[in-house]
Amino acid sequence: xxxxxxxxxxxxxxxxxxxxxxRLGYAELxxxxxAAAAAAKASGAAHVALLDESSLALPxxxxxxxxxxxxxxxxxxxxxxxxxxxxxARIAPAYLVTDAARCAELAGRLDGVVASREDFVxxxxxxxxxxSAWGADPDEIAVLLFxxxxxxxxxxxxxxxxxxxxxxLGSVEFGAADPADTGLVSVPPYHVAGIxxxxxxxxxxxxxxxxxxxxxxRWLELARTERVTHAFVVPTMLARIVExxxxxxxxxxxxxxxxxxxGGKMPLAVIERAMxxxxxxxxxxxxxxxxxxxxxxxxxxxxxxxxxxxxxxALRRRLVSVGRALPSVEIEIRDVEGRxxxxxxxxxxxxxxxxxxxxxxxxxxxxxxxxxxxxxxAGWLDAEGFLFLEGRIDxxxxxxxxxxxxxxxxxxxxxxxxxxxxxxxxxxxxEWGEAxxxxxxLRDGRRADEAELQEWVRxxxxxxxxxxxxxxxxxxxxxxxGKLLRRAVRAELAPEA
Amino acid sequence: MAHLKPxxxxxxxxxxxxxxxxxxxxxxxxxxxxxTPMLAFDAExxxxxxxxxxxxxxxxxxxxxxxxGGDLELLCTxxxxxxxxxxxxxxAIKGAKPLPASD
Numbered sequence: 001x002x003x004x005x006x007x008x009x010x011x012x013x014x015x016x017x018x019x020x021x022x023r024l025g026y027a028e029l030x031x032x033x034x035a036a037a038a039a040a041k042a043s044g045a046a047h048v049a050l051l052d053e054s055s056l057a058l059p060x061x062x063x064x065x066x067x068x069x070x071x072x073x074x075x076x077x078x079x080x081x082x083x084x085x086x087x088x089a090r091i092a093p094a095y096l097v098t099d100a101a102r103c104a105e106l107a108g109r110l111d112g113v114v115a116s117r118e119d120f121v122x123x124x125x126x127x128x129x130x131x132s133a134w135g136a137d138p139d140e141i142a143v144l145l146f147x148x149x150x151x152x153x154x155x156x157x158x159x160x161x162x163x164x165x166x167x168x169l170g171s172v173e174f175g176a177a178d179p180a181d182t183g184l185v186s187v188p189p190y191h192v193a194g195i196x197x198x199x200x201x202x203x204x205x206x207x208x209x210x211x212x213x214x215x216x217x218r219w220l221e222l223a224r225t226e227r228v229t230h231a232f233v234v235p236t237m238l239a240r241i242v243e244x245x246x247x248x249x250x251x252x253x254x255x256x257x258x259x260x261x262x263g264g265k266m267p268l269a270v271i272e273r274a275m276x277x278x279x280x281x282x283x284x285x286x287x288x289x290x291x292x293x294x295x296x297x298x299x300x301x302x303x304x305x306x307x308x309x310x311x312x313x314a315l316r317r318r319l320v321s322v323g324r325a326l327p328s329v330e331i332e333i334r335d336v337e338g339r340x341x342x343x344x345x346x347x348x349x350x351x352x353x354x355x356x357x358x359x360x361x362x363x364x365x366x367x368x369x370x371x372x373x374x375x376x377x378a379g380w381l382d383a384e385g386f387l388f389l390e391g392r393i394d395x396x397x398x399x400x401x402x403x404x405x406x407x408x409x410x411x412x413x414x415x416x417x418x419x420x421x422x423x424x425x426x427x428x429x430x431e432w433g434e435a436x437x438x439x440x441x442l443r444d445g446r447r448a449d450e451a452e453l454q455e456w457v458r459x460x461x462x463x464x465x466x467x468x469x470x471x472x473x474x475x476x477x478x479x480x481x482g483k484l485l486r487r488a489v490r491a492e493l494a495p496e497a
Numbered sequence: 498m499a500h501l502k503p504x505x506x507x508x509x510x511x512x513x514x515x516x517x518x519x520x521x522x523x524x525x526x527x528x529x530x531x532x533t534p535m536l537a538f539d540a541e542x543x544x545x546x547x548x549x550x551x552x553x554x555x556x557x558x559x560x561x562x563x564x565x566g567g568d569l570e571l572l573c574t575x576x577x578x579x580x581x582x583x584x585x586x587x588x589a590i591k592g593a594k595p596l597p598a599s600d
Binding site: 002005006009139161162171197298 | 560
């Protein structure tokens with residue numbers, strides 16, 4: 001809320017958010033947030049929830065909730081039935097903003113108040129300026145984000161104002177954006193990157209253009225018509241944009257200056273092709289978790305250029321690293337006993353910093369007394385502090401006592417000219433405990449058989465890392481924010497398990 | 498004034514300046530604005546105080562102010578006419594260190 005008030009004072013006339021034809025300025029957003037706060041407070045709600053794709057309701061509800069001192073809860077709008085009801089029960093009583101159809105469906109059976117997106121925005125925008133002071137307690141909950149629940153019941157990650165403000169102040173300078181700067185946000189509101197993008201944009205004064213439902217065609221069209229200068233995408237989005245542009249044979253986005261990506265593993269082939277398509281753009285790879293208020297490490301534009309231009313394989317490999325820790329964040333790799341390991345050795349990634357929350361509703365903070373949070377991500381640091389991810393700790397394959405990283409094997413498969421996507425998982429094996437299996441998507445018009453790919457991996461890695469089974473599939477299962485659903489891959493490759 | 502803690506917001510007793518504490522020294526220090534100690538965010542300014550004309554260089558929205566030791570850092574969240582100071586020594590504007598956009 002402080003961020004928005006500063007923006008409203010500093011550059012109130014600038015456009016804060018564009019959504020389709022609708023536009024909202026910073027001063028206007030400030031007033032609308034005040035009205036939304038009053039409505040939410042009057043309803044007696046304990047949470048302000050948004051069950052919808054991106055629209056002007058997102059910034060108004062986010063800042064309105066902060067003003068009212070209530071947690072903001074963006075929910076996955078693809079949920080329905082029992083799954084949705086279970087989440088709604090956990091945030092009752094709620095002030096819920098949703099689309100018109102859901103509004104009619106939920107009215108009367110929700111504990112709380114339901115407002116349609118259109119009514120909510122129209123009422124907030126037509127209200128007179130609101131005088132009441134906003135909550136200023138940095139320890140209050142700003143946002144509750146339900147995890148995607150790929151490993152069980154969704155957990156609610158808690159981000160307090162102090163975490164989000166630390167993230168923004170640690171990574172952005174106030175009012176630093178040029179008035180023409182425009183950021184295209186295509187991640188949904190319930191993804192931490194969608195929240196972080198909005199907060200950073202507010203503080204820097206960069207206009208946000210919302211893309212509610214991603215498609216590569218729509219992304220390119222908006223990038224052109226809205227003269228987009230900055231964009232954030234998840235790797236699957238970038239892969240589709242690159243495929244689309246290469247098919248069309250042109251990449252005319254002269255305004256695009258910065259293309260950042262994160263939220264999943266970026267294949268080397270995709271980033272190399274993207275850098276060729278947008279030679280003038282600054283690329284940035286951001287790694288972070290919901291529990292760390294988004295970005296904690298960054299592979300910046302210079303890092304991309306150095307790595308791409310290098311002939312040294314170790315330096316070139318940095319293109320698939322997630323860069324170095326932000327100045328306000330510390331990273332350490334630890335072994336299973338919790339001891340820090342030297343550069344080059346893999347282990348679990350631990351992180352410390354003011355923006356790290358590491359807290360789940362109902363189960364407390366998972367942060368040590370000296371401030372370290374165990375991410376459950378596996379990785380290693382090179383001699384200069386560049387971090388390489390190896391996937392989730394739980395995805396590590398244990399074959400005959402040897403720990404194998406799926407990511408390393410996937411990278412090698414992806415280097416094969418016929419392979420466009422690959423997922424490696426462990427499947428139960430009577431002899432080794434776990435065996436390596438892969439699901440592979442072939443490029444259109446290209447062929448490769450199991451024996452050829454096995455030989456390809458065996459030559460580049462040890463034989464223990466060679467997939468014993470390779471299935472050829474049309475596509476890999478990803479959730480809507482680009483996260484590979486390894487459980488689904490495993491179920492397909494080892495149906496008897 | 499109570500001990501400063503990062504995240505705390507305080508305001509000037511003599512002008513519109515409001516700041517948030519980004520970093521604070523371990524020892525107690527007195528932060529002034531416009532020549533008068535700053536107040537808790539919800540405190541009423543004492544009667545009879547006014548801006549000292551020798552401490553009226555003003556504050557700028559969004560700038561970070563640091564002391565010489567670098568252990569006190571304040572972010573201006575609302576500008577005003579006073580000069581920020583710590584134990585009588587004026588604070589300086591901290592240079593920006595831009596990072597590439599990551600979101």
